[in-house]
Amino acid sequence: MKRTIYLLIVCLMAGFQINAQDLPSVINFNENAHDGSMGTGTLTINIIDLQTVRINYAFEKDALPNPYTVNFDYDVRLADGNHVLDPCTVFDHLDMRIDENVEMSYEGDDLLFPLNMEVGATLPDVAGTYTLSYENRNIDFAYNVSITNRRVEGVETINVGDFELTAYMVSYDFTLEKSVNGNVISTTQQSISDMYVPMIGVVERARVGEAQNGDQLVQINTTSSVISTSEVSDK
16 A cells, blocks of 8 residues: 555544543653653644544653654554554654655555454564655655564553553564665664553654664664643543
């Protein structure tokens, strides 16, 4: 399947009509960056229709020497008995700091979460390629994605402000290979553990691994966690 990408994180439950009062409108989170400093972010939830929710992801790290912000929208859709997400929802947010003049397209497998998940279940693997097209520049920039060994490790109830939400712990292995004009420039390999909430998506994530950038090997150990939310969607 080939399409223009809008990042997807949130998901819908089949057979339910989305009730705005059942969803928080904002989720706040902390995340530690690769340099060890801490940043804060928000997920702002907007219901589009019965099959689509749109989220604005906003993150800010103030700490010197490299402060930065990340801001983008993503959708999620319900199809064929699954919550369907794009694999780029697994990316480090720094990989999504993409110029407005760049179009990102994808060909490959979707990231699927069955509507009825059980502890111990294995989930489908993912393989595909993102292509970044630069306006007025003849550069073939690609992200090759592999997500394997997906398994539902557990289920628990988490408190998000005034909401009690059912969360599934999902673990998997993630490989991201970046190339320019067919030449590999970096390879990232990580083991990831997500806290995944139906109708909301990943609310907490822990990743451990390494990235090979030329001769440089970078160790990765980051976590994100919910701070609080007490709002409900007003859409």
